[in-house]
Structure formats: structure tokens, C-alpha cells
Amino acid sequence: MEFRYLPMTDDDKKSMLDTIGVQSTNELFSDIPKEIRFQGDLQLKKPANEADLKKELTNMANKNANLKEYSSFLGAGVYDHFIPSVVDHVISRSEFYTAYTPYQPEISQGELQAIFEFQTMISELTGMPVANSSMYDGGTSLAEAVNLSAAQTKRKKILVSKAIHPESRAVIESYAKGPNLDIVEIDHLNGQTDLEQLEKEIDDNTASVVLQYPNFFGQIEALDKVNALVKNQKKTMFIVSSNPLALGYLTPPGDFGADIVVGDSQVFGIPAQFGGPHCGYFATTEKLMRKVPGRLVGQTKDEDGVRGFVLTLQAREQHIRRDKATSNICSNQALNALASSVAMTSIGKHGLKKMAALNMQKARYAKKKLEEANLPVVFEGVFFNEIVVNLSKSVSEINERLLEKGIIGGYDLEHYYPELKGHMLVAVTEIRSKEEIDAFVKELGDIHG
Incomplete structure (x- = not known):
């Protein structure tokens, strides 16, 4: 009899x-030369039974500050929003939960339709005619857009605003090393x-x-x-990374x-969950449709005239010659895109x-209260x-003291x-209440003095 997913016994080990x-395993x-091999035992705790292990892990988890018990004013790319x-x-x-890439449309219509709806809603939000079936996150989407622009224009100079998320700029720098792009940051x-x-920096290169x-x-x-500055230069492309909730x-x-609009859909239905995973989107013009990294889901009809969905325009290296591929993206964030x-369908x-407007209104209320508190x-x-x-x-010391107050x-x-x-x-997102904002301002004022 075969026992899967059970710990390996000493007999199992000896048999192998x-x-x-x-x-022995050491053989x-x-x-590997002995002098660079670790000698001795690792400083690990003794094995515990399942009940004791659960208690220990629960005690460790309870030390974390969580968004159900704490009010959060932390954003910077990962936000605490309402999730239906x-x-x-x-x-x-x-x-859905266990689905792999839907290569076989005859058994994957639900998954394909869900992704198609994601593309459609992103297209409507960004004002772009084409959107792909998701990417890893907003940072990699942006870096892919930069590389696409260089390949399309046959130019090397990229002007990147310093007002872009610093981590996204770091991803751009990493992606740019391969094609030797010249990244110029604008203050x-x-x-x-x-x-x-x-x-001053924009030119025909x-x-x-x-x-x-x-x-x-x-x-x-x-x-x-x-855009007026960009369009003065022939071929230069305009890339915008955008919060899709704000586009509501x-x-x-x-x-x-804009020629390419990218971003992160974490704001729709994806919890903060320690910073990931997220879901990137990539939207562009029809002219660049065949250059889009990843893949697209298309709507079609079967031989009986019934509406159906299929993967199309798969321009990654797995499907076409490596040197012709637009990207090496080998997986998308289908579950997070779903x-x-x-979330978008439920919110409507x-x-x-209204959700976007609430974010704006509550942020302005917070601004007013902060200024009143000097x-x-x-x-x-x-x-x-x-x-x-x-x-x-x-700020780090202030945040430590705020945390003591449940903020x-x-x-x-x-x-x-x-x-x-x-x-x-x-x-300040839509789920922050007036009481939470007032408490935050009061505590911040008291700590600040």
C-alpha cells in the first residue's frame, strides 16, 4: 500500500x-569539500506533536497586528479596502481554486469567461481597447511595459518619474539590465x-x-x-501606472x-496578506496588441453558434520561437484576477x-483634521x-507608539x-470610519506634541 503525504519513516529512508x-544521507x-560543509547539528527546537505545534503557532500568530482588530492608515501600494x-x-x-492554465477551452469555459470579464472591466476602467489576462503584480507589469516600449521604438532611453512607487522603479531597473536600457529618473x-x-530630458532617443x-x-x-510633451517626439510612448480604483x-x-496603462488590482478583492500575492494588469492600444506580454482571452463562437472563450495571442516563449517572444511570463495570477x-462585479x-469618491472624501476629512491639529x-x-x-x-518611533494604541x-x-x-x-480608504480617523489624528497629535 502507498501512503502519500505522510512523514518519512526510518524504514522508508533505509529503503531509498x-x-x-x-x-547514509551524508554520502x-x-x-562537497568537508571544510565548507556544516559540521554538527542545526540549532533547531525539538520536534513537537501536532497539538503542541498548533498552540505554539497560534501564540506566534497572535503577536501580529491584523486589520480586523487594528485600524490601518498604511498604504504605499498595499491597501485595506472593502472586500465583498x-x-x-x-x-x-x-x-477555480485548483485550476491550471486553461489550455483546453472545452473544459475551461468558466475560468476563461472569468478572465475575459477581468480584461473587459480593466479595459473600461483604463480607457484602453485591449487588456491582458493578468500578470504577477503592478511592478512587473510596469517593467514589462518599459521593455515593450524599447523593443517597439528601437530606442534605449527611458524617462521614469521619481514619483513612481520606489519598488516599481527597482523592478524597472532589474528588467532594464538585459536589454541595456538607459533609465533616467525625473525628480x-x-x-x-x-x-x-x-x-529638457525628452528627445528623439x-x-x-x-x-x-x-x-x-x-x-x-x-x-x-x-502627453503634450510626449507627442512632440515621434515614436516616444507614454506609459502610465494607475490605481484602478481611482479610475472609478x-x-x-x-x-x-496613454499608449500603455498598467497597475495592480490588489485594491479589488485581494487582501493585504503580508504584501502578496497581487495581480497585475496590462492594457494598451490595438496597435500593440500582438506585443502584449502574457496572453489574452478572446470571445468567439463554436460550430453551433454558441458564445465561447479561448486563449489567444499567446506571445510568450512557451508558444513561439524564443527570439520572437514578447515576454517570458509563464504564469498569470488567474485566481487573484478572478x-x-x-469584487468589481459585486461592487458594480x-x-x-461611489467607493472611489468615499476614498477621496475621507482622505480630505483626514487632511482637514490633521491641519486643525497643527x-x-x-x-x-x-x-x-x-x-x-x-x-x-x-516616523518609525511614532508608528511604534501608534501600534500600542491599536493603530x-x-x-x-x-x-x-x-x-x-x-x-x-x-x-485613508473607504472603510476608515470618522471615529477611526479622529482617533488617529488625536493619537498622532499627542505623540507629536
């Missing part, structure tokens, strides 16, 4: 060693991209200009002005002439606009749901922006 003709490492309960019910169904001025510097909307500081960039209220980047699809078109909010431009507060003190504070901008030492990036 006898089969391959060695006396398997005989090719139907999301977990749908994605927990085994036909931010009062929380928005410095358009004068951008105008520029493959693309890359912005975030709303940007990392929560500010809403002037995409119309940037703001004018979509497609209306401002979660976003279910009008609900999504906690200066910097960057006076139009913003979505994040603001920057100048505390003139150690998760904002992001310490000094990590990536040394010039913003003592500045906290505060996110």
Missing part, C-alpha cells in the same frame, strides 16, 4: 538509500513630476515616459501636459493619450464610483486617498526619499 546504493554530499464576502466563496470553489517637485526637467496616476505620494499628475472616479489615462473580477459600476500636510496638489504629513520626528500608522518616506525625513505617507 539501499536502492541507490549508499549507506549524498560527498562531492462573495469573493472568498467564489474563489474557494475547487474548479518630483512638490509631490509631482518635474515637467521642466522632463521637457527616448523610448518612453513613465508616470504613476495617482502617484506614490497620492498626487494626481497632469497627464494632459505630459478619475479620467482614465487612455483619454489622455477575485478582482468578482456605480458602486465603484500637523502640516505637504504637497497641496489634487490627491486621491493618500497624503503626506510632516511630523519632523522619527497601524502610515509609511515612513525616509526609506526611499532621504529628503523627506520625518514625513509619513497616510492612506
Whole structure:
């Protein structure tokens, strides 16, 4: 009888060693010189039985601050938003939860339709005619867009705003090493991209200009002005990384002439869950449809004229010659894309606009209360749901004290922006109540003095 998923017994171990003709596990490492091999025992705890192990893990888990018990004002790319309960019910169904890439459309219509709906809703939000069937996260989507622009224009210079999420900029730098792209960062001025510097840097060697909307500081960039600069240069492409929830209220980047719009759909149906996994989206023009990384799901009809869905335009290396591939993306975030699809469908078109408006309204209430408490909010431009507060003190120390009060504070901008030492990036989403905002401002004021 075969016992799977059970611990390996000593007899099992001896049987395997006898089969391959060695006396001990150590013999398997005989090719590694002894002087660089670890000698002795690892400093691990003694094995525990299942009941004791559960108790220990539960005690460890209870030390974590969680979003069910704490009010969070931390954003910076991962947000605490309302998730309809139907999301977990749908994605927990085994036909979705365990599904692999739907290569066989005759048995994958549910999965394919769900992904098709995701593409459709992303297309509507971004104002772009084409969207793919998801990617790993917003950062990799953005880096893929940069590489696409370089391949399409045959140019190497990429202008990247410093008001883009710092981690996304790091991913761009990593992706750019292969094709030897020249990444030129454009400074931010009062929380928005410095358009004068951008105008000086853009030239006929520029493959693309890359912005975030709303940007990392929560500010809403002037995409119309940037597009005017971009379109003065033939072939240069305009790439926008955008929070799709904000697009429920703001004018979509497609209306401002963007060539590629990317972002992260974590804001729809995906919990914070320690920073991942997420779900990236990638939307573009029809002209670039065949250059899109990953794959698309298309709608068609079967031989009986019944509507059906199939994978199409799979331009990755698994399907076509390696040198002709647009990307090496070998998997998408189908389950998280499904979660976003279910969330967007449940919230609905009008609900999504209301949800975005609530983010804006509550963030403005927080700004007003902070200023009344003599906690200066910097960057006076139009913003979505994040603001920057100048505390003139150690943000990490302030956050530790807030945590003692059951509040998760904002992001310490000094990590990536040394010039913003003592500045906290505060996110206010639709689920933050008036009482929670007031308590946050009061505690922050008391700590700040």
C-alpha cells in the first residue's frame, strides 16, 4: 500500500538509500569539500506533536497586528479596502481554486469567461481597447511595459518619474539590465513630476515616459501636459501606472493619450496578506496588441453558434520561437484576477464610483483634521486617498507608539526619499470610519506634541 503525504519513516529512508546504493544521507554530499560543509547539528527546537505545534503557532500568530482588530492608515501600494464576502466563496470553489492554465477551452469555459470579464472591466476602467489576462503584480507589469516600449521604438532611453512607487522603479531597473536600457529618473517637485526637467530630458532617443496616476505620494499628475510633451517626439510612448480604483472616479489615462496603462488590482478583492500575492494588469492600444506580454482571452463562437472563450495571442516563449517572444511570463495570477473580477462585479459600476469618491472624501476629512491639529500636510496638489504629513520626528518611533494604541500608522518616506525625513505617507480608504480617523489624528497629535 502507498501512503502519500505522510512523514518519512526510518524504514522508508533505509529503503531509498539501499536502492541507490549508499549507506547514509551524508554520502549524498560527498562531492562537497568537508571544510565548507556544516559540521554538527542545526540549532533547531525539538520536534513537537501536532497539538503542541498548533498552540505554539497560534501564540506566534497572535503577536501580529491584523486589520480586523487594528485600524490601518498604511498604504504605499498595499491597501485595506472593502472586500465583498462573495469573493472568498467564489474563489474557494475547487474548479477555480485548483485550476491550471486553461489550455483546453472545452473544459475551461468558466475560468476563461472569468478572465475575459477581468480584461473587459480593466479595459473600461483604463480607457484602453485591449487588456491582458493578468500578470504577477503592478511592478512587473510596469517593467514589462518599459521593455515593450524599447523593443517597439528601437530606442534605449527611458524617462521614469521619481514619483513612481520606489519598488516599481527597482523592478524597472532589474528588467532594464538585459536589454541595456538607459533609465533616467525625473525628480518630483512638490509631490509631482518635474515637467521642466522632463521637457529638457525628452528627445528623439527616448523610448518612453513613465508616470504613476495617482502617484506614490497620492498626487494626481497632469497627464494632459505630459502627453503634450510626449507627442512632440515621434515614436516616444507614454506609459502610465494607475490605481484602478481611482479610475472609478478619475479620467482614465487612455483619454489622455496613454499608449500603455498598467497597475495592480490588489485594491479589488485581494487582501493585504503580508504584501502578496497581487495581480497585475496590462492594457494598451490595438496597435500593440500582438506585443502584449502574457496572453489574452478572446470571445468567439463554436460550430453551433454558441458564445465561447479561448486563449489567444499567446506571445510568450512557451508558444513561439524564443527570439520572437514578447515576454517570458509563464504564469498569470488567474485566481487573484478572478477575485478582482468578482469584487468589481459585486461592487458594480456605480458602486465603484461611489467607493472611489468615499476614498477621496475621507482622505480630505483626514487632511482637514490633521491641519486643525497643527500637523502640516505637504504637497497641496489634487490627491486621491493618500497624503503626506510632516511630523519632523522619527516616523518609525511614532508608528511604534501608534501600534500600542491599536493603530497601524502610515509609511515612513525616509526609506526611499532621504529628503523627506520625518514625513509619513497616510492612506485613508473607504472603510476608515470618522471615529477611526479622529482617533488617529488625536493619537498622532499627542505623540507629536
